[in-house]
Amino acid sequence: MLSLGKNKRLKSKKDIELLLKNGSKIKDGAIILIYRPSENSPTKMAVSVQKKLFKNATDRNKIKRLIREAYRLNQDLIATDKAYHLFFIYVGKEIEGFDYFNKKIKQLLIRLNSNSKNDEQKN
DSSP, X not given: OOOOOGGGBOOOHHHHHHHHXXXXXXXXXXXXXXXXXXXXXXXXXXXXXXXXXXOSHXXXXXXXXXXXXXXXXXXGGSOTTOOEEEEEEEOOSSOOOHHHHHHHHHHHHHHHHHHHHHHHHHO
């Protein structure tokens, strides 16, 4: 069963600051994924939508819900032997449909796996 409970949400201010400072970035369309390997916790994620671009909180919340749902459905694309802290940032100027977010999140997670494999081969 695919779920996205509290234990899979990135909420620690310290972890988020560390992720933003030292994380790697992948961009696909209007979504930026900042990621960092996590040593001692399972894969956790957070979502952000800029208030500057979407003044109404209902619009921001709708976009965050759509991104979280797309991630929930595609989280099995992340390699099970790895754990990450993930931070999705939406920088688009329009509210897209679920199909758009589902496609982009899927592509980002596939690229995340290929980037981590490339990093392993370099070391």
